[in-house]
Amino acid sequence: MGEVLLKAEKIDKHFGITHALDHVSITFNKGEIHALIGENGSGKSTLTSCLTGIYKKDSGTFILDGKEVSAANQVDGNHQGVAIIVQEIGTLSGLTVAENIFLGNEDQFTKFGIKNTAAMNKKAQEYLDSYGFNYIDAAKTIDDYNFEDRKLIEIVKSTYFNPKILVVDETTTALGQKGREELFKVMHKMRDMGSCVIFISHDLEEVIEQSDQISVLRDGVYIGTITKEEATTDRLKQLMVGREIGNNYYRTDYGEKISDEVVISVKNVSVKGQIDNLSLELHKGEILGIGGLSECGMHEVGKAIFGASYFREGSVTLGDGTPINSIPDAIKHSMAYASKDRDNESLVINDTICENICLPSLEDLKKGGVLSGKTMKEFADKFAKQMSTKMTGVDQFVSALSGGNKQKVVLARWIGKDSDLIILDSPTRGIDVKVKADIYAMMNRMRKEGKSIIMISEEIMELLGMADRILIMKDGKINGEFLRSEELRDTDLIDNMI
Numbered sequence: 386m387g388e389v390l391l392k393a394e395k396i397d398k399h400f401g402i403t404h405a406l407d408h409v410s411i412t413f414n415k416g417e418i419h420a421l422i423g424e425n426g427s428g429k430s431t432l433t434s435c436l437t438g439i440y441k442k443d444s445g446t447f448i449l450d451g452k453e454v455s456a457a458n459q460v461d462g463n464h465q466g467v468a469i470i471v472q473e474i475g476t477l478s479g480l481t482v483a484e485n486i487f488l489g490n491e492d493q494f495t496k497f498g499i500k501n502t503a504a505m506n507k508k509a510q511e512y513l514d515s516y517g518f519n520y521i522d523a524a525k526t527i528d529d530y531n532f533e534d535r536k537l538i539e540i541v542k543s544t545y546f547n548p549k550i551l552v553v554d555e556t557t558t559a560l561g562q563k564g565r566e567e568l569f570k571v572m573h574k575m576r577d578m579g580s581c582v583i584f585i586s587h588d589l590e591e592v593i594e595q596s597d598q599i600s601v602l603r604d605g606v607y608i609g610t611i612t613k614e615e616a617t618t619d620r621l622k623q624l625m626v627g628r629e630i631g632n633n634y635y636r637t638d639y640g641e642k643i644s645d646e647v648v649i650s651v652k653n654v655s656v657k658g659q660i661d662n663l664s665l666e667l668h669k670g671e672i673l674g675i676g677g678l679s680e681c682g683m684h685e686v687g688k689a690i691f692g693a694s695y696f697r698e699g700s701v702t703l704g705d706g707t708p709i710n711s712i713p714d715a716i717k718h719s720m721a722y723a724s725k726d727r728d729n730e731s732l733v734i735n736d737t738i739c740e741n742i743c744l745p746s747l748e749d750l751k752k753g754g755v756l757s758g759k760t761m762k763e764f765a766d767k768f769a770k771q772m773s774t775k776m777t778g779v780d781q782f783v784s785a786l787s788g789g790n791k792q793k794v795v796l797a798r799w800i801g802k803d804s805d806l807i808i809l810d811s812p813t814r815g816i817d818v819k820v821k822a823d824i825y826a827m828m829n830r831m832r833k834e835g836k837s838i839i840m841i842s843e844e845i846m847e848l849l850g851m852a853d854r855i856l857i858m859k860d861g862k863i864n865g866e867f868l869r870s871e872e873l874r875d876t877d878l879i880d881n882m883i
């Protein structure tokens with residue numbers, strides 16, 4: 386048993402009627418990666434947010450190296466030795482990369498009230514270079530970088546000062562293969578230095594691979610801690626859910642013929658710097674998987690087809706030749722799109738669950754030209770419950786939901802809309818094992834009903850397990866096409882990604 390570094394003692398937290406943490410006590414040791422797992426809404430982010438100054442706990446204490454930590458905010462938390470990489474975007478738009486890295490700690494570059502921007506940029510660049518991220522320019526605005534790069538910048542921002550505790554909150558699913566490796570390198574370095582990394586992830590295999598100890602929360606209650614050696618995915622699932630759950634997530638059928646009917650035709654589509662002259666067809670009742678490394682342009686493909694890309698060249702048409710050039714075109718013709726960047730591109734974060742779910746269906750919900758609040762609520766409630774969204778009610782603001790539950794709201798919206806053509810970018814990002822199985826079952830059901838799905842994913846097993854056909858992209862182009870087959874291996878796909 387290692388030497389104790391941090392003790393969370395009887396941490397209690399309510400949000401209104403939600404008892405998010407019920408007197409949780411967990412011990413974290415020096416020099417370990419300690420995973421924190423649990424279903425969506427079990428309290429993982431709340432616990433680590435209370436530690437790092439994002440939320441204020443109701444009661445309980447955190448003792449770090451024998452001293453109480455009581456962080457008023459994240460910067461204060463950093464000064465007390467705790468840091469966090471948050472689940473969603475943790476950097477601020479409108480600021481430069483360097484300003485983000487040193488946010489709240491600019492004093493070191495300020496003399497007589499004047500900030501020495503050149504010195505700050507230089508220092509930030511030194512840190513970026515030392516992490517191997519030298520292609521990121523510290524002086525540029527953060528908005529010049531994509532979701533993944535912004536996460537890498539956040540890694541630098543959270544670790545350059547060697548915190549004693551680093552929380553990594555569901556970060557791996559925001560990153561591609563390369564980004565994940567970079568993150569694991571940083572996590573291992575922190576462990577070797579005697580710090581503790583609190584690692585939150587829904588990927589149980591990754592959890593067992595990376596962690597030394599694993600603690601489990603269920604509905605805000607601490608269930609227990611086991612070592613890596615004691616852990617199997619089945620044991621972890623059982624601890625999380627409180628009962629045995631099956632292993633068989635994916636489709637089991639092979640050899641089904643894909644319909645010849647084309648429902649979307651993409652011809653010579655280019656988006657500068659992202660997609661290069663791409664053509665593809667989606668068939669009725671087909672799940673078309675698109676994979677690749679995160680920089681390969683695949684995330685832009687979803688946007689381009691949905692009419693959401695800026696300056697798209699080429700054409701996207703439906704089977705009957707109808708062009709899709711804008712988001713209203715797409716919605717009008719029964720298309721749906723769930724972005725990887727759900728807080729910024731999928732959800733209206735400061736609206737309620739009800740408003741978010743009803744958004745594309747407002748016209749359909751009108752009766753005699755009138756939209757009633759009651760109809761909206763019943764509609765939202767039905768589909769939120771169908772997705773097992775953990776909420777106090779559909780009047781709750783989306784901003785108050787756990788990450789996985791936000792994703793469920795995005796999916797509930799499009800199930801409610803009953804769209805025929807569905808583009809899902811990273812559909813199970815941040816989703817717990819139980820709901821993941823539900824989402825796959827839903828996709829399979831939709832396919833059988835003749836709906837067509839484009840599934841963009843960095844999860845190779847998800848592509849192999851769910852898609853009828855897989856396109857692998859590299860450098861904005863398609864670099865391989867594979868038909869569903871039992872013989873297809875992850876290495877077949879990876880070979881075409883790199």
Ligand SMILES: Nc1ncnc2c1ncn2[C@@H]1O[C@H](COP(=O)(O)OP(=O)(O)OP(=O)(O)O)[C@@H](O)[C@H]1O
Pocket residue numbers: 400403405423424425426427428429430431432555775776784785786787788789790815
């Ligand atoms: N700001 C908030 N206002 C109201 N309720 C909140 C707020 N933040 C979290 N909650 C609620 O507290 C509970 C625990 O949420 P938390 O985000 O800690 O879960 P989690 O285990 O991190 O889930 P996930 O795996 O989905 O990220 C949930 O019921 C959530 O809706």
